[in-house]
Amino acid sequence: MDLSLDPNLGGGSLLIAWQLKDKNVLIVGGGEVASQRVESILVTDARITVLSPEKGLSLRTKRFLELYPDRIVHYDRPFTGSNELENMDMVLTAIDDNNLSLEIVGMCRKAKIPVNAADIPDLCDFYFGAQIRDGPLQIMISTNGQGPRLSALIKQKVQGSLTGFEGEALRKVGELRQLLKVYEPGVGGAAGRKRMKWMTQLCNQWEMEEFASMDADMMKRIMEDGWMQGRCPTFEEVGGKSSRRTLAGGPQTISSWSKNLLIPSLSFVAGLVVAGLISIPRRR
Numbered sequence: 493m494d495l496s497l498d499p500n501l502g503g504g505s506l507l508i509a510w511q512l513k514d515k516n517v518l519i520v521g522g523g524e525v526a527s528q529r530v531e532s533i534l535v536t537d538a539r540i541t542v543l544s545p546e547k548g549l550s551l552r553t554k555r556f557l558e559l560y561p562d563r564i565v566h567y568d569r570p571f572t573g574s575n576e577l578e579n580m581d582m583v584l585t586a587i588d589d590n591n592l593s594l595e596i597v598g599m600c601r602k603a604k605i606p607v608n609a610a611d612i613p614d615l616c617d618f619y620f621g622a623q624i625r626d627g628p629l630q631i632m633i634s635t636n637g638q639g640p641r642l643s644a645l646i647k648q649k650v651q652g653s654l655t656g657f658e659g660e661a662l663r664k665v666g667e668l669r670q671l672l673k674v675y676e677p678g679v680g681g682a683a684g685r686k687r688m689k690w691m692t693q694l695c696n697q698w699e700m701e702e703f704a705s706m707d708a709d710m711m712k713r714i715m716e717d718g719w720m721q722g723r724c725p726t727f728e729e730v731g732g733k734s735s736r737r738t739l740a741g742g743p744q745t746i747s748s749w750s751k752n753l754l755i756p757s758l759s760f761v762a763g764l765v766v767a768g769l770i771s772i773p774r775r776r
C-alpha cells in the first residue's frame with residue numbers, strides 16, 4: 493500500500509464522468525460556443541433545450557438542430573425568466589450578454605441547478621475541457637480555467653501518444669469482463685478479488701492492439717485455456733495472429749467522433765488536470 497501521501501492537496505476540481513442520460517439540459521444561446529455545448533451534451537444522451545432567437549443561431553447549431561430533431565428542442569425566443577429553469581437538471585449559458593448571464597447564474601443558484609456560464613468562469617459550478625474520444629475512452633484536459641487554448645494544444649500532444657486501438661480494445665475488454673462474470677459470478681468478496689487479480693494481470697500482459705483484435709472465439713479460449721486453468725494465456729496461445737494491423741482513423745476529437753455516431757457503451761474517463769492543480773494559485 494502506498495503511504496507516501498501528498499500533504500498539499502487542494503486547489504483543483506473534481507474530474508468525473510457525469511451521467512446525463514435522459515436528464516434535461518438547458519442551453520441559453522445558439523452561437524459558436526453554444527454549438528460546442530450541444531455537441532458535448534448530445535454525447536451523453538441527455539434531452540436538450542436550446543433557447544435563442546433564430547437569427548442568433550450559428551451554422552453549426554442549425555446543423556445540429558436539423559440532425560437531431562428528436563433530441564433537441566429549439567425555442568426561437570430570448571430567455572424570459574426563471575420559469576425557463578423548470579425541470580432542468582443542468583443549465584449552460586453561452587450568450588453575448590454578461591448581465592443576463594449573471595442573472596441566470598443567480599436563478600440557478602436559488603433553484604440549486606448546476607450551471608456553467610461561458611463568460612463567467614468565477615461563477616461556474618463546473619468547466620468544460622478539451623476532449624479526446626474513442627468509443628468508451630474519454631480523455632478530458634482541463635487547465636482549471638487558466639488557459640483554454642493551451643488545453644487544445646495539450647490535447648494534440650496527448651492524442652499523438654495514443655495508438656488508435658484504445659477505443660476498440662476497451663469495447664472488447666468490456667465484453668470479456670462480462671464473460672468473466674458468467675464464469676465466476678458474485679459481487680465483491682473472494683470472487684471479486686480473484687477476478688480483479690486475473691484481469692489486471694491480463695491487461696498488463698497484452699498489447700492494446702491485441703485486445704482490439706479479440707473475437708468471440710478468442711474470448712472463449714481465454715476463459716477455457718486461461719481462467720479455468722488459473723493462468724493468463726498469451727495472445728498467440730488463444731489463436732491471435734501478431735501481424736501488424738493498420739488503422740484508418742486513429743483517436744478522434746469530439747467533432748470527428750460524433751460524426752460517426754459512436755455512442756459509448758461504457759463510461760471510462762481518464763482525466764488530466766494540468767498546471768492549475770498544483771503550481772498555479774486559484775483565481776477564486
Ligand SMILES: C[C@@]1(CC(=O)O)C2=NC(=C\c3[nH]c(c(CCC(=O)O)c3CC(=O)O)Cc3[nH]c(c(CC(=O)O)c3CCC(=O)O)/C=C3\N/C(=C\2)[C@@H](CCC(=O)O)[C@]3(C)CC(=O)O)/[C@H]1CCC(=O)O
Nearest residue numbers: 613619620621622623634635636637638639640641643644
Ligand atoms: C477546453 C474548451 C472546451 C469547450 O469550450 O468545450 C474550453 N475553451 C476552449 C477553447 C477556447 N476558449 C477560449 C479560447 C481563446 C484563447 C484563450 O483565451 O485561451 C479558446 C481557444 C480556441 O478556441 O482554440 C476563450 C475563453 N474561454 C473561457 C473564457 C472566459 C474567461 O476565461 O473569462 C474565454 C475568453 C472569452 C473572451 O475573451 O471573450 C472560459 C473557459 N473555457 C473553457 C473550456 C473552460 C476552461 C477550460 C480549461 O480549464 O482548460 C472555461 C473556464 C469555462 C467553460 O467554458 O467551461 C475549448 C477547447 C476545445 C478544444 O479545442 O478541444
Ligand SMILES: NC(=O)c1ccc[n+]([C@@H]2O[C@H](COP(=O)([O-])OP(=O)(O)OC[C@H]3O[C@@H](n4cnc5c(N)ncnc54)[C@H](O)[C@@H]3O)[C@@H](O)[C@H]2O)c1
Nearest residue numbers: 521522523524525526543544548570571586587588610611
Ligand atoms: N467558454 C469558452 O470557451 C468561450 C470561448 C469563446 C467565447 N466565450 C464567451 O461565450 C459567449 C458566447 O460566445 P459565442 O462566440 O458563442 O457568441 P455568439 O455571438 O456566436 O452567440 C451569442 C448567442 O447568444 C444568443 N443570445 C443573446 N441574447 C440572448 C437572450 N437574451 N436569450 C437567448 N439567447 C440570447 C444569440 O442569439 C446568439 O446565439 C461570449 O460571452 C464569449 O465571450 C466563451
